[in-house]
Amino acid sequence: MAQAGDLEQIQFSCSICLDLLKDPVTLPCGHSYCMDCIEGCWDQEDHVGVYSCPQCRQTFTSRAVLGRNTMLAEVVEKLKKTGLQAAPPAHCFAGPGDVVCDFCTGRRNKAVKSCLVCLASYCEVHLQPHYDSVPLTRHKLADSTRNLREKVCSRHDKLLEVYRRTDQQCIFLLCVMDEHRGHKTVSAAAEKTEKQNQLGKVQELREAVDSLTRSAQAAAEDTESIFTQMIRSLEKRRSELKGVIRAQEKAALSQAEGLLERLEQEIAELRRRHSELEQLSHTEDHIHFLQSFQSLCVPPGPVHLPTITVNPHCSFGDVKKVLSDLKVQLEEACKNKFTEILQTGLYRNNYFTVILFFNIDCVVREKYSGTVELQVWAVPAVAHPAWDASLSQGNSSNTVVPGQTCCTTMPSSLIK
Known part of the structure; x- marks a missing residue:
């Protein structure tokens, strides 16, 4: 029967505080929670503007108006009265590092809540009077914690309620009227809220810096990639231009070499005729002289030579001038664009x-x-x-x- 009681308790427990439901409310998704628990969760999601169920994570674009589930509340009250949660299971015993119940005898159970009014910690069994007794329901419960005496004023033996900003200490309300008169004080709850807001803003700053770092890294990688592509494009154009220059050089050299070969052949032919005429001039055979002289005196055919102008410096001066102009234009364009980037990009956004x-x-x-x-x-x-x-x-x-x-x-x- 105890196991059935444990199952009943789990079914009617809030998944946030792990206690039996108090003022149960049911979300549109069907899950139920204590009203204070789900309101506290949604208060933390107000800055996002999207609210979700802690169990199924279903989101709601608007904050639903929560009403008390009367039927479920009556069932939970009956469970409390029938005592189904009286005996805690064995796994509720306190272990090393756990906060123990101040009211257990013998082997102590693990404390689930601490009362800031009673300054004591309670297991599930001994906490029940704080839910059943009307005077105790006004006590403020918190998650189980150690060293509750540190939350008490050593002079007045009362719970610390005020935060003194002058020297950053928590004090009791009456201390303000005594030795701390004139000091700047606020309620502990107000100071906690302000500190949480400050921590939230620091977190926003860290996230903004992380976003800036990622953005800068992406921009640096994009810059590296684009400049690499530009360099490759320039190298490709350089290779193509060198190929054109070498092709023109090869064609001109081929033409010149062919012409030089023809000239050398003509010179060799003239030298041969000159040598034969020299020999013929010394012959005594008149008939042979006349016959040979006629053939040797026939002039060779006319040689049409193209006009060749040789520039000792370079015959690609126009190419150099065009490339020099391109270099100046490219440098000027880079300078103007970099100035524009610095003025409109880096200096305005980060x-x-x-x-x-x-x-x-x-x-x-x-x-x-x-x-x-x-x-x-x-x-x-x-x-x-x-x-x-x-x-x-x-x-x-x-x-x-x-x-x-x-x-x-x-x-x-x-x-x-």
């Missing part, structure tokens, strides 16, 4: 607006384009050294005055 608070170095207010705007609300007693170095290297005309703004770059060491 800075953040930052606020200095008294108890924290910096948190981001919102992301802007242009410069880093520092809203100095209060100058801390110990400033971050990176800020001093950054401000001293910036515009000397910027004077840091509480309540006013100044512009400087944000040290990356603050967000590491």
Whole structure:
């Protein structure tokens, strides 16, 4: 029967606090929770604007109006009255590192909640009076925690309720009227909310910096890829132009070599005739002289030689001039485009607006384009050294005055 009771308790337990449902509400997806538990979860999702079920993760674009499930509440009340949750299973015994129940005797059970009014921790069994007794239901319960005495004022033996910002300590309300009169104080809940907001803004800053880092890395990779493609394109054009020059050189040399070969043949023929005429002039045979002289005196056919102009320096001067002009145009285009990139890209997008608070170095207010705007609300007693170095290297005309703004770059060491 105990196992059946445990099963009943699990079926009617809130999956957030793991206790029996208190003021149960049912979401559109069909899962049920304590009203305070699901409201607390959704309060943390307000900044996102999308709400989800903690179990099935079904999302809702608008925050549903939650109403108490009366039938389910009556069933849970009957479970409490029938005592189905009286005996905890064996796995509820406290183990090493667990917070133990202050009311168990013998082998103690694991505490599931701590009461900030009773200053004691309770297992599921001994916690039940806090749900059944009307006076105890007003007590504030929290997750089980150790050292509850640290939450009590040593002088008044009362729960600490106020946060003293002057020296960053938690005190009891009556302490404000005594030795802490005139100190700047707020409620512990208000200070917790402000600290959480500050931590949230610091997280936003880290995420913004991570986004900036990823964006810069992507831009650097794109730049490397594009310049590599440009270099390859220029190298291809250079190779093609060299090929054209070499082809023209080869054609001109081939033409010149053919012409030179013809000239050498004509010169050889003339030398041969000159030699034969020289021999013929010494012959005594008149008939042979006349017959041979007639054939040797026939002039060779006319040789039509093209006009050849040889430039001792270079015959590709126009190519050099065109390439020089192209180089100048390319350098000018690169210079203009780089200036445009620097003015419209890098200098406008990657800075953040930052606020200095008294108890924290910096948190981001919102992301802007242009410069880093520092809203100095209060100058801390110990400033971050990176800020001093950054401000001293910036515009000397910027004077840091509480309540006013100044512009400087944000040290990356603050967000590491």
